[in-house]
Amino acid sequence: MMIVGAHCNREKGVSRAQSIVNACQKIRRLGGQTLQIFLNSHYKSKVNKLLLLEIEIIKKARDNNNIQITVHGKYMYNFCRPSSGRTMWQVEALCQELVDADQLGANVVIHQGKNVKELHQSRQDAKETYVNNLREVLNKTTELKNQILLENSCAAGSEIGASLVELSEIYHSFSETEKKRIGICLDTCHLFVSGEVDIRKRSSVQQLFTDFEQLFGGLEPLKLIHFNDSKTKFQSKSDRHAPLLQGYIGNSQLEGSEEGLRGLVEQATKWQIPLILETHSDDDYLSTEINWIISAATPIPGLTTPVPAPVLTTTSGTATAVTVPYQIPRRIIILKRRDNI
Numbered sequence: 001m002m003i004v005g006a007h008c009n010r011e012k013g014v015s016r017a018q019s020i021v022n023a024c025q026k027i028r029r030l031g032g033q034t035l036q037i038f039l040n041s042h043y044k045s046k047v048n049k050l051l052l053l054e055i056e057i058i059k060k061a062r063d064n065n066n067i068q069i070t071v072h073g074k075y076m077y078n079f080c081r082p083s084s085g086r087t088m089w090q091v092e093a094l095c096q097e098l099v100d101a102d103q104l105g106a107n108v109v110i111h112q113g114k115n116v117k118e119l120h121q122s123r124q125d126a127k128e129t130y131v132n133n134l135r136e137v138l139n140k141t142t143e144l145k146n147q148i149l150l151e152n153s154c155a156a157g158s159e160i161g162a163s164l165v166e167l168s169e170i171y172h173s174f175s176e177t178e179k180k181r182i183g184i185c186l187d188t189c190h191l192f193v194s195g196e197v198d199i200r201k202r203s204s205v206q207q208l209f210t211d212f213e214q215l216f217g218g219l220e221p222l223k224l225i226h227f228n229d230s231k232t233k234f235q236s237k238s239d240r241h242a243p244l245l246q247g248y249i250g251n252s253q254l255e256g257s258e259e260g261l262r263g264l265v266e267q268a269t270k271w272q273i274p275l276i277l278e279t280h281s282d283d284d285y286l287s288t289e290i291n292w293i294i295s296a297a298t299p300i301p302g303l304t305t306p307v308p309a310p311v312l313t314t315t316s317g318t319a320t321a322v323t324v325p326y327q328i329p330r331r332i333i334i335l336k337r338r339d340n341i
């Protein structure tokens with residue numbers, strides 16, 4: 001069975017719990033089964049612990065709509081930075097996010113860190129500090145069952161963990177006991193812009209799964225896929241998500257191809273790995289994206305050619321992709337601010 005859904009940001013002027021309730025209902029209405037949320041402001045260090053009442057409200061909506069929830073941790077975390085004194089906040093903040101997420105049955109996705117320049121860290125130092133910080137978080141939350149999911153980076157600047165090889169080194173730095181609470185999240189846009197995998201090609205996607213199995217000792221650690229197109233080119237190292245089939249991965253007008261994305265949907269379906277869209281499309285296009293994924297997951301028997309991509313529809317009529325989401329300047333600002341998920 002295909003497990004698909006989207007990241008939904010908190011709605012303005014709505015309480016945190018109600019916003020998550022609305023997101024659960026929206027995902028179900030659009031045919032999805034999984035939802036990713038922020039529990040806290042992703043660009044502030046403060047964590048607002050979930051209240052008991054909030055937990056009850058969210059769990060009810062989760063169960064009534066049959067939705068699985070994932071929490072995305074703060075963007076501000078850089079676990080390559082040693083934690084002591086003033087920088088202890090990030091260990092404590094992730095502990096609290098994990099505690100809150102665990103009550104919702106949710107894992108927490110975090111980004112990779114980057115070298116701290118003023119400390120003249122080597123890449124190896126950065127990786128060791130990253131692992132040590134997360135180890136401290138695990139040690140402080142041994143009563144929890146949920147996992148920290150490490151998301152592959154797009155190799156911008158000194159970011160660690162863009163390649164599968166490096167990500168697997170980081171993963172294998174943890175003990176077998178610690179690994180029970182560590183999983184991996186692969187982001188298709190990051191794989192593409194880092195140059196790690198040319199997601200346009202079905203053969204590259206197949207190779208990705210073979211490599212993952214070898215490097216991680218199986219596919220079990222792969223808990224989630226962020227399923228995004230890219231506004232920038234292969235190997236650009238620039239993290240800018242595009243709506244599905246509208247970017248350099250899936251849009252044939254940008255020398256993209258949907259073949260690799262289809263291959264990825266097939267693999268995700270086979271191995272029951274949830275796909276989360278972080279494309280921030282409006283409800284109409286989000287519905288189109290989810291339907292495309294569902295159709296790619298269930299090929300029509302006897303059909304040898306792929307089902308064509310849906311034609312995009314806007315309120316002003318039909319349009320070819322690429323330009324649609326970028327017509328209104330205000331939306332450019334919104335998209336930029338949310339790019340790094």
Ligand SMILES: [Zn+2]
Nearest residue numbers: 187226278341
């Ligand atoms: Zn992502």
